[in-house]
Amino acid sequence: MESLIRSAQMGDTTAFQQLVETYYAVAWRTARVLQHDAAGIDDILQEAWLDAWRGLPGFLTHRPFRPWLLTLVTNRCRMAARRHTLQTVTVDTLEDHLVTDDMLQQVLQQERDAQLRAALAKLSEEQQRVLELRYFAELELSEIALVTGMPLGTVKSRLHRALQALRQQTETLREYILEEKR
């Protein structure tokens, strides 16, 4: 990786292409969570990668590349945010979800997914954002602090609290279904 970065620093576009291919997914996922406007993601990432191209000569090659890139992506998302409103996400219908041979399992699966969506909808936006960055973008806690601007302790507590709330919600559903079956 270090040699790739060093080559890219010298203007080697092939090396830079390899960096793009390596980190495109995490950059896209992070931008997707932060921006929510799918139509603008490509432009944001283009700008962020151009920022990286411009900034690479000043980059120290023995340092990790990924957090630096995430910083660039976050900054571009912030700049774009004022031009967009958050996308309203339609709650999927139950029919969109998994179908299994076992009808009972199918119903339970649908109920579980619906309950998860309902439980997520009850979380604050900040909690939802932390969950998305953790489980969709797959960022480290410190990286979540980086891209959200939250203190690290706050990120940790948001995550714990959100997971706790989700467990409680889904447990309530399980008890309800078991009761219905009796």
Next chain:
Amino acid sequence: MKAYEHDEVVLEQQLQDHYEQRYGQPPDTAEFWGRLAPQLEARAHPARKWFRLRKALRSGAEAGLRAPERSRVAPSGRLGGLAAFFVACLLVGSLIAVFHLALQKPHTTSSHGATGNSGIYALTSNGKLGSHSSTINRIDANTHEIVWKQNFNDLASDLAFGEDAIYGVNMGGIYALNLSNGSYRWNIDFASGMLTDPTVSGNALYVMDWSGNIYSLDTKTGKTNWSCNTGLSTVLSSTSGAQRPGSVSVADGVVYNTALNKIVAVDAQKGTVLWSKTVDQSLFFNSPVAVGDSVYVTSHTENDFDEGPVQWSFVYAYDGHTGALKWSYRVDARIVKSEGSPNPVAVSGNLVVFNAPLQNGNTYALDARSGKLVWQAKASYYSNEVQVGDGVVYYEEDSIDGRFTLHALDLASGKKLWDRIFPERFLPGPVKNHLIYAGISPNKIVAFQTSDGKTLWQTDLAGVTSVPEIWYVS
């Protein structure tokens, strides 16, 4: 057999599946590269540009690359220039120029005149999370009414307050607003791109760019006093890059900043490097805190994991003028500056206070002269950084039960003074006149007594939907 396995792994897998369905998968990288590559080709070779920039910064000869380069918005009292700008826009008839002006000249409202500049200043964000449109509200400290408010676009830093102006950084530039009425004083483009949070000391404003160049600007005009290539690279001056470059600290005629494992001191008048020090390469500095003729700084182990098994930190005290190490103190925990939070040490009187948010979260107080431990207090894993004022150490804890607690400790002894629990999100602010000012969700400003934590007064900011971040200007 249980219908559901609600352990953590199952829940996490459910979440991953849910988000995959909701957001989908990243598009094809090859297509993305196909659109990106021509843009790279169209731009100057980055290395050449970089060397050109460095040369320009050293010589100061290449004005087009030297930052800051020009003032965009007329300062107060220069209405002629502003009018000329408007006229030029009209003459040209450029819709683009008018649109640009609309973006750069936000709306200002003023309910009534202000006397002096002292008061409470509250920064609120507009719209949803992730929005980068913010509003600064000036609040009368006595009536608690909004005196004026002003919008920021793309504010990308903490604010800094001078004698009569507020300063903020956006992507590639710095704003200055008049404290008296919130009008724009000046707006400077920076060719060198992203900047640290600004710091004000006397009549100078200091920022550092991500290439380690510190700039001193005249607070009145925004013109450059000097720039200094410190040799610092702040691009990744953090653990796992989890921190952005920290702001400079200034005291006793010396400007300090850190990056990676290096600290640099610069003469505040001349802009020349006085000294620099490095520590072990496995350690990384947080932002410095300068007080009098000393500078205090913490370092921590770098670790790509959030909670690595072996982590330690040091607190150092250096002589500000010579760089001589006065003392260092080791903590077997990781002191990390969280994004958007204050510096990890607070210095008050003869004590240096900090906590270790990763691992044990404990709060420590060291003797500023000797570096000896004075007291240590148990804190929570979820604690955020400490602040100190009026003989009180306080920090906020976001507990997992959904509550927000403000903890107050006695500065001298570390003993608990009081706790206040809030059901809403809470942002602690400055301590002034025996009061702790804080923002509380959704739009409240609250003043607590430092003696017992009781609320002295609170006020709602009408039309605001974000937790205010508070400053107090004396």
